[in-house]
Each structure stands twice: as structure tokens, then as C-alpha cells.
Amino acid sequence: MSEAGWSEGRERWELDRRPADVLLIGSQVAFGSVGMNGVLPMLADARVVPLPTIVLANLPHYPRVQAQPMPAQWLGDSIRDLDALGVLDEIDSICTGYFASSDQVEAVADAVQPLLDRRPGLRVQVDPTLGDSDVGLYTDPAVAPALRDRLLKLATGIVPNRFELALLSGADLQQTDAAEAARSLLGPRAQWAVISGGAASGDSTLVDVVVTRDGSEEFEHPLIPTTVKGTGDAFAGALLASLRRGASVTDAVDHAAAAVRDLLA
Numbered sequence: 001m002s003e004a005g006w007s008e009g010r011e012r013w014e015l016d017r018r019p020a021d022v023l024l025i026g027s028q029v030a031f032g033s034v035g036m037n038g039v040l041p042m043l044a045d046a047r048v049v050p051l052p053t054i055v056l057a058n059l060p061h062y063p064r065v066q067a068q069p070m071p072a073q074w075l076g077d078s079i080r081d082l083d084a085l086g087v088l089d090e091i092d093s094i095c096t097g098y099f100a101s102s103d104q105v106e107a108v109a110d111a112v113q114p115l116l117d118r119r120p121g122l123r124v125q126v127d128p129t130l131g132d133s134d135v136g137l138y139t140d141p142a143v144a145p146a147l148r149d150r151l152l153k154l155a156t157g158i159v160p161n162r163f164e165l166a167l168l169s170g171a172d173l174q175q176t177d178a179a180e181a182a183r184s185l186l187g188p189r190a191q192w193a194v195i196s197g198g199a200a201s202g203d204s205t206l207v208d209v210v211v212t213r214d215g216s217e218e219f220e221h222p223l224i225p226t227t228v229k230g231t232g233d234a235f236a237g238a239l240l241a242s243l244r245r246g247a248s249v250t251d252a253v254d255h256a257a258a259a260v261r262d263l264l265a
Contacts, residue, residue: 018047019047019086019087019088019089019090019091020047020048020049020082020087020088020090020091021046021047021048021090021091021092021093021244022043022046022047022048022049022091022092022093022094022095022240022244023048023049023051023079023082023088023091023093023094023095024036024039024040024043024048024049024050024051024095024097025051025053025075025094025095025096025097025108026039026050026052026053026095026096026097026098026127026129026233027052027053027054027055027056027097027098027100027129028050028052028054028055028056029055029056029057029058029059030055030056030057030058031057031058031059032056032058032059033233033234034059034233035097035098035129035233036050036052036097036233037233038231038232038233038234038237039095039097039233039234039236039237039240040237041234041237042234042237042238042240042241042259043237043240043241045241046241046244049082049087049088049091051075051078051079051082052070053069053070053075053097053098053099053100053104054067054068054069054070054098054100055067055068055070056068060138069100069101069104070100070104072101072103072104072106072107073107075104075107075108075111076107076108076110076111077111079108079111079112079115080111083111083114083115088115091122092122092123092244093122093123093124093125093240093243093244094112094115094122094123094124094125095124095125095127095236095237095240096108096124096125096126096127096151097127097129097233097236098129098139099129099139099143099146099147100139100140100143101140101142101143102140102142102143102145102146104143105143105146105147105150105151106146106150108151109150109151109153109154112124112154113154116154116189122156123156123157123240123243123244124154124155124156124157124189125155125156125157125158125159125236125239125240125243126147126151126152126154126155126157126158126159127158127159127160127232127233127236128144128147128152128158128159128160128164128168129164129232129233130143130144130147130163130164130167130168131163131164131167132161132163132164132232133161133162133163136163137167144167144168147168148168148185152168152185152186152187152190153187153188153189154187154189155187155189155190156189156190156191156192157190157191157192157193157194157243157249158182158185158186158190158193158194159193159194159196159232159235159236159239160182160185160193160195160196161195161196161232162178162195165178165181165182165185165195166181168185169181169182169184169185171184178195178209179195179209179211179216182195182209182211182216183211183213183216186211186213191212191249192210192211192212192249193210193211194208194209194210194211194239194249194253195208195209195211196208196232196235205220205221206220206221206257207219207220207221208221208253208257210249210250210253212249217250219250219253219254219257221257221258221261231260231263231264234259234260234263235256235257235259235260236256238255238256238259238260239252239253239255239256241255242255242256
């Protein structure tokens with residue numbers, strides 16, 4: 001093949017400039033079903049651009065783990081690069097998960113804001129991946145206030161578990177209504193919050209709570225006992241998939257819960 005022909009072929013096959021549907025920002029593991037590995041299978045019908053905040057060989061609870069957080073400037077500049085290419089011109093959603101540092105949150109918020117200025121209707125789903133009641137906090141403590149002060153103000157919807165809700169709101173959920181705590185986190189663009197995976201009395205069911213500015217609604221689902229990690233990521237991905245298909249947030253919660261049950265079964 002001539003040099004001109006090779007160059008033309010490289011342009012055609014290596015640089016796919018078709019616009020994306022979803023910008024996905026979160027952790028990437030080589031082995032494991034957490035982070036973006038948990039979200040992506042749920043978005044199989046979407047064209048997704050995955051942007052890692054950290055790259056890990058495997059889950060941190062194994063005896064050995066190699067982990068490399070991405071520089072905050074790299075994250076922000078990567079979003080700007082993708083925007084300059086036109087890759088983000090037609091996305092309908094941005095979905096964020098794990099952040100390794102507050103600087104990463106700041107950089108992503110700075111890069112996402114111009115996209116929202118151009119397209120105010122763009123959906124931003126924030127899964128504030130901070131920790132859980134069984135393992136505690138598993139990121140830099142400074143990430144929580146950065147999420148609350150910057151990224152939640154850009155969010156259309158947020159998907160905290162009860163541990164993350166307490167951390168972000170500063171509320172004692174034993175004494176404060178969880179819906180009120182979630183409502184306190186709704187920023188100017190926010191339409192809803194979904195509090196995922198709370199145990200009901202007797203521990204035989206899980207309760208997801210959908211919170212809006214005007215009310216709240218609880219949804220009970222059968223509890224499948226498991227120690228598998230990544231169910232929250234899969235739930236967030238399935239929730240977004242359903243919302244993208246036009247479902248209401250309440251219908252999307254039912255769909256997402258059923259999708260996670262199917263995975264566990």
C-alpha cells in the first residue's frame with residue numbers, strides 16, 4: 001500500500017468520530033466488576049466514552065493491587081479534547097462515579113460546566129462513590145465536600161447509598177428523615193435523588209427511595225444476600241439506561257433493581 005493509501009486508511013479506521021451518547025467518568029479495573037466495568041454492560045445499547053479517574057489491576061481488598069490515579073488536569077483536558085473533536089456534540093448524558101481526589105472533582109466540574117452552558121438540558125447523573133456501611137470510606141475524605149460543593153450543583157440526579165447520603169449531608173439518619181437529607185443536596189439543576197439499597201425491617205427486603213423537591217416514594221425489592229461488590233455501579237448504570245429510554249425515575253428504579261437482581265441470581 002502506498003504511503004498516501006496507508007494514511008487514508010489510518011484516518012478512516014483509527015479515528016472514529018461518530019458522536020457519543022454517554023460520557024462515563026469513573027474507576028477502571030482490569031479484573032473485577034466494579035466502577036465502569038459494572039456500569040458499561042448496563043449501557044450496551046449506547047455509544048459510551050469511558051474516561052477513567054483511576055486505573056487499578058484489581059479490587060483493593062486483594063493482597064496486591066496496582067493503582068494509578070489520573071492527574072486532575074488530564075481529566076479536565078481530556079473532556080475538552082473530546083469536546084473539540086465533536087465527540088460530545090450529541091451526548092444526552094454524563095455519568096460520574098468514583099473520584100480519587102478533590103482536584104479531580106474540581107477539574108471535571110470545570111470542564112463539564114461549558115457543556116451545560118451550551119446545552120442546559122444535558123442529563124448529569126452523579127453516583128457519589130465514597131464508601132458503604134460495611135467497609136466505610138474508600139476514597140480521599142476531601143472528595144465528599146468537593147462533590148457536594150461543585151459537582152452536585154451540576155447534577156440532574158444523584159444516586160447515593162445511605163452511608164454516602166449521611167456523609168454528604170452531614171445528617172444523622174437515625175434522627176433525620178433520609179428524604180429530607182437527600183433533598184438538602186439537590187442543586188439548582190437537580191430533579192431527583194435515589195437513595196439506593198437501604199435494608200427494611202427484618203432485613204428481607206431492600207428499600208430504594210426516590211426523592212424530588214415535592215415528595216418522596218419508597219420501593220421495596222427482595223433482598224439477595226451477597227458480598228459481591230459493584231452492585232451499586234450496576235444499579236446506577238441500569239438506572240441511566242432506563243432514563244435514556246424515556247422512563248420516569250420511579251419506573252427506572254424498578255427496572256434497575258430488577259436488573260441487579262437478575263445479575264445476582
